[in-house]
Amino acid sequence: MFDNDKKIEQYIAAHTSAEDELLHEIYRKTNLSVIQTRMISGHVQGKILEFFSKMIKPKTILEIGTFTGYSALCMAKGLLPDGELHSIDINDEILETAKHMIAKSPYANKIYLHAGDAKDVIPALNKKFDIVFIDGDKRNYADNYNTVFGMVNIGGFIFADNVLWNGKVVETVKHNDRQTAGIVEFNDLVQNDSRVENVLLNLRDGMMIVRKLKN
Numbered sequence: 001m002f003d004n005d006k007k008i009e010q011y012i013a014a015h016t017s018a019e020d021e022l023l024h025e026i027y028r029k030t031n032l033s034v035i036q037t038r039m040i041s042g043h044v045q046g047k048i049l050e051f052f053s054k055m056i057k058p059k060t061i062l063e064i065g066t067f068t069g070y071s072a073l074c075m076a077k078g079l080l081p082d083g084e085l086h087s088i089d090i091n092d093e094i095l096e097t098a099k100h101m102i103a104k105s106p107y108a109n110k111i112y113l114h115a116g117d118a119k120d121v122i123p124a125l126n127k128k129f130d131i132v133f134i135d136g137d138k139r140n141y142a143d144n145y146n147t148v149f150g151m152v153n154i155g156g157f158i159f160a161d162n163v164l165w166n167g168k169v170v171e172t173v174k175h176n177d178r179q180t181a182g183i184v185e186f187n188d189l190v191q192n193d194s195r196v197e198n199v200l201l202n203l204r205d206g207m208m209i210v211r212k213l214k215n
Ligand SMILES: C[S@@+](CC[C@H](N)C(=O)[O-])C[C@H]1O[C@@H](n2cnc3c(N)ncnc32)[C@H](O)[C@@H]1O
Pocket: 039, 040, 041, 042, 064, 065, 066, 067, 068, 069, 070, 071, 072, 088, 089, 090, 091, 094, 116, 117, 118, 119, 135, 136, 137, 140
């Protein structure tokens, strides 16, 4: 799109309200101590998630893929006063870090962390959601979508991160590349689903925004 992408990225960040201190600490500590630090939402995407949540004013949010808690804290900022956010991660160790960080925030009593595979945890939650953020294993996006769909309120939103997968979605998918195949399957599933309207945002690695119209 731009031949000076890096500069544009810096310009966007420089013209976006700064992260609060805790988010900045999470970002810094994640970069120092965790492998695959690219997974964190970060400043600009975090602010967008925060804004979406503030616009939607959700009572209930579900996140698949807590990682170090960054995106959960961003979305929690839009919760109604009696709202709650549930976040699932398969990695117990990373959840301990998230728990430690979230405990320092004003949202500690609204955020519920669940350890386990999303496919087992989601049905057991037995709740309805206004926002679902799919950001776990890319191979499972379509399954996650199908599992969670009935639990999303009509008019509610599903966001899914990394749906451009570094541009690989427009290349021929290699036979052993299950992550790209998973993302492509998800994007096509959403696009062909008459129960929703959707837009694919060219934000960072791509974010699909889905609004549920009917069951
Ligand atoms: C991209 S990171 C999430 C980043 C986080 N949402 C953020 O923006 O800061 C993906 C997370 O999904 C978790 N994960 C992978 N497979 C999962 C599964 N089957 N169920 C639940 N969590 C899973 C990983 O352990 C990892 O922490």
